[in-house]
Amino acid sequence: MGAPKQKWTAEEEAALKAGVRKHGTGKWRTILSDPEFSAILHSRSNVDLKDKWRNINVTAIWGSRQKAKLALKKTSLTPKLDGRTPVIPKHDGRTPVTPKQDGRTQMTPKHDDNTIALSTAPQNDEVVDAKPLAISSGTMQASGSKEPVARLDKLILEAISNLKEPNGSDRASIASYIEVLPLVCKDRYFYFADTINELIKVQSACNALYHGDFLISLLLQKIYSLLPLF
């Protein structure tokens, strides 16, 4: 009787996504204060936003895993690196070794010591040969973890495979799948918005090649080129 449980409406969810797109994740209060969204989200708290965003991502991850049954296309660029040391975003026994830097200057995104270092780096789109590296993987955290979060490249492949349609998938479908990225890349300030924009661009440009290996290659290239940005 106390809490009726307010279900999120499509409008609210859209506003949330737009808000994240505009201000970034973790800026719940900011989003809520933005007059552009405050009207729609007036009955939500910053915590609600955070929780909802989490649910959205969790769902996305699971969705992709569920459909993972589909055999991946044997593409020429099938990543073959396995047994890679998973990156673990969690910090367990962090010993007090690092004094916190006080001069809180710019938020220079710093890599964690245990993140993968992508040496490729440049956001140059001219990358021709998609040579997937072990992007991050990172386990879903010990407890109850069945499997490590799918590798980024696998997720992409999975998405492409599953979305495969006679005449190609539409933008929304792709985006739906790609939404999984923020989760995979979180902790690195890899913003969802940028990814989506970029991917959609790629898609538009290669609409004809849709689910051929070539497109996959392009997508992967794109993803990889974006990763070093954080």
Next chain:
Amino acid sequence: MGAPKQKWTAEEEAALKAGVRKHGTGKWRTILSDPEFSAILHSRSNVDLKDKWRNINVTAIWGSRQKAKLALKKTSLTPKLDGRTPVIPKHDGRTPVTPKQDGRTQMTPKHDDNTIALSTAPQNDEVVDAKPLAISSGTMQASGSKEPVARLDKLILEAISNLKEPNGSDRASIASYIEVLPLVCKDRYFYFADTINELIKVQSACNALYHGDFLISLLLQKIYSLLPLF
């Protein structure tokens, strides 16, 4: 995130408590400068100390009146006393309208009498035999979540090891460490049995480090008194 959140270790917490005992509250900078604690707390700022102290007190106060967590387990043994804590003006991150109101009932106060003051006078704790702990037995919870309990055994070990003294640690020292337990165990009564088991194991394994059953009894007793209902 630049700063991954440094969780306070039992050692740090103990140092903080000792520092407050020695210099008083509000003397964060002083505590930090005290060579006795500076080593342990070197990665903390005076503000951190202040915040941690606040958290400790808040949880301590609330811990006593904490809601009686469901005893769960279909095992009838314990009557399922369910209740909500009367919500008090606590300002968490939520600021929105809060259309939600939940007037739940108060819990049935069994007996909330913990909050033992270990820092000062020793209470007449009659050494009780570590037998009455056979409370909820079954909850083995075997595989799976072992994480939530946060390694109670390690804490104990840590305490005993660190407090190790030529002739054994005195009551105050032990108590200082044990104080941390309620924080770890709170709201997780269902793990209590496991906890006890862990303690017993520790007792067997580290027999040389403490004063035998006598001390363990004290520990158990203390834990017992700190855990609300049962």
Next chain:
DNA sequence: CGGTAGGGCTAGGGTTCT
């Protein structure tokens, strides 16, 4: 500036409800 007190916020684990 340096320090403390106190309000506020987010992240993440938990819990409740459906």
Next chain:
DNA sequence: TAGAACCCTAGCCCTACC
């Protein structure tokens, strides 16, 4: 049972006030 919505709180950050 899973998923969505909601709760709890540790650790930090921000601002006001000396």
